[in-house]
Amino acid sequence: MRHQLVLVIDFGGQYTQLIVRRVRELGCYSEMVPWTKAAERLRESRPSAVILSGGPRSVLEEGAPNLDFSLIKGVPTLGICYGLQLMAHRLGGRVVSASEKEYGRRHLTGVRASSLVDGLANDQVWMSHGDQVEESPSGFVTTAQTDTCRVASFENRDERQYGVQFHPEVSHTPDGRRILRRFLFDVAGLDGDWTSQNFISDEIHRIRERVGDEQVLCAVSGGVDSSVMAALLTQAIGARAVCVFVDHGLLRHREAEQVIETFSKTFHPHLVVIRAADRFFSALKGVTEPETKRKTIGAEFVRCFEEHADELKGCRFLAQGTLYPDVIESGSPTAAKIKTHHNVGGLPDWMRMEVIEPLKWLFKDEVREVGRQLGLPDDVVDREPFPGPGLAVRILGEVTPDRVRITQEADWIFRTEILKHGLQKGIWQSYAALLDVRSVGVMGDERTYENPIVLRAVQSEDAMTAQAYPFPFEFLEHVCNRIVNEVQGVNRVLYDLTSKPPATIEWE
Numbered sequence: 001m002r003h004q005l006v007l008v009i010d011f012g013g014q015y016t017q018l019i020v021r022r023v024r025e026l027g028c029y030s031e032m033v034p035w036t037k038a039a040e041r042l043r044e045s046r047p048s049a050v051i052l053s054g055g056p057r058s059v060l061e062e063g064a065p066n067l068d069f070s071l072i073k074g075v076p077t078l079g080i081c082y083g084l085q086l087m088a089h090r091l092g093g094r095v096v097s098a099s100e101k102e103y104g105r106r107h108l109t110g111v112r113a114s115s116l117v118d119g120l121a122n123d124q125v126w127m128s129h130g131d132q133v134e135e136s137p138s139g140f141v142t143t144a145q146t147d148t149c150r151v152a153s154f155e156n157r158d159e160r161q162y163g164v165q166f167h168p169e170v171s172h173t174p175d176g177r178r179i180l181r182r183f184l185f186d187v188a189g190l191d192g193d194w195t196s197q198n199f200i201s202d203e204i205h206r207i208r209e210r211v212g213d214e215q216v217l218c219a220v221s222g223g224v225d226s227s228v229m230a231a232l233l234t235q236a237i238g239a240r241a242v243c244v245f246v247d248h249g250l251l252r253h254r255e256a257e258q259v260i261e262t263f264s265k266t267f268h269p270h271l272v273v274i275r276a277a278d279r280f281f282s283a284l285k286g287v288t289e290p291e292t293k294r295k296t297i298g299a300e301f302v303r304c305f306e307e308h309a310d311e312l313k314g315c316r317f318l319a320q321g322t323l324y325p326d327v328i329e330s331g332s333p334t335a336a337k338i339k340t341h342h343n344v345g346g347l348p349d350w351m352r353m354e355v356i357e358p359l360k361w362l363f364k365d366e367v368r369e370v371g372r373q374l375g376l377p378d379d380v381v382d383r384e385p386f387p388g389p390g391l392a393v394r395i396l397g398e399v400t401p402d403r404v405r406i407t408q409e410a411d412w413i414f415r416t417e418i419l420k421h422g423l424q425k426g427i428w429q430s431y432a433a434l435l436d437v438r439s440v441g442v443m444g445d446e447r448t449y450e451n452p453i454v455l456r457a458v459q460s461e462d463a464m465t466a467q468a469y470p471f472p473f474e475f476l477e478h479v480c481n482r483i484v485n486e487v488q489g490v491n492r493v494l495y496d497l498t499s500k501p502p503a504t505i506e507w508e
């Protein structure tokens, strides 16, 4: 494990990941751990600082998320919202259920000199809580209030324990970054040397140690994550990083050719290409349930890789471009399992190869930065994310070659038009999905009874949340006309306006 870890203990707060991101932006390595696993983690290794997240529960409820504070004795600690309340509750203060929920912008008053929150350029903070600290524990001083909150922040300098009722990690607390910076550097004395360059050298060292003289099969999809992973492995172990690209027939129009060309032109001349569309279509025959689809595809991928590894006379390792959000979303005990991202939860038990996931602690923008540092070209680094199971998760119902054809054609029109109109900037992902309902239409005096296409384009920072892209109406109308006129098998086009949450970016 890396030294100087800032461990963020997650009590189920909606901003916990944002805390991790903010800490990393300040140059300190940070990971989050659900509160249920915190004790185990803290016994394994001692972090350099701890941040306790917010959370939806009340510390006063029976069975509320908890922490054994003796495990972090002496470790600089910052409690945020629920974290502050838990500190107060467990260390001898008093928390009460407030008559009114405090939500939104507030201003700090009565700020105590030379405290963590002293001397901010802007006293506006973002609150979102029901309970409040009524009395700080002994040894703590209250360092700020708001008009409705008696303890907006407190601290016990001797024990290096700090708490804020508001959220310094959100942009609605304009000086939140300064508070975090003070905590990390002035209180905890961290070095702030977490940079992509250090990540690369650490990771190369780790990969070499783990792999020894063995070969590693790098599963590449042409997407940013697996390309960066492959570049990192190649830098670590040279030609023993065997890059394999499976064309499962579920890619976008002309995508396979583009991937092969980019790889051979840029950094890896020996890309092994496995053409496997037929076997994926056979495996997917009759499969309509989204999770079964993902698992079927995951298993088929592994079969392809293992067969290839056998041909290579043994590749003990399989490297994948799994990212931190995949790890989190694939089911931590506090986050409900939304989908099996095939490169995390969907690997079959019978798989023989050991998995290497060098990027699994990084967010997408960090991966892009690592890619740039490794010298990957912009068109690889800035590519739109594309899911491993490909169009299968954008084709509702059964995946057949003809339904793939329809989706590819509609998708191609949509994305070509986006580029033609110069709208790509600011779009995180854009695609066409095919539904499995049919509706009646009329074309050239004939009745039609076909599937609709849904267009989806979202803005996002890290795929954890997303909003629909606000296209001009005329643009959507134009794309719709082209699709119904040019793509055989489609008689209606819809635009998906739903944000994430409550929807997800992919339809399945």
Ligand code: XMP
Pocket (backbone or CB within 6 Å): 338, 339, 340, 341, 342, 343, 385, 386, 387, 388, 389, 429, 463, 500, 503, 504, 505, 506, 507, 508
């Ligand atoms: P959702 O649909 O969960 O997607 O909002 C979040 C991001 O993850 C991508 N995605 C995947 N990536 N394997 C991947 O490598 C997968 O199985 C997978 N499923 C979704 C999705 O495109 C979006 O960027």
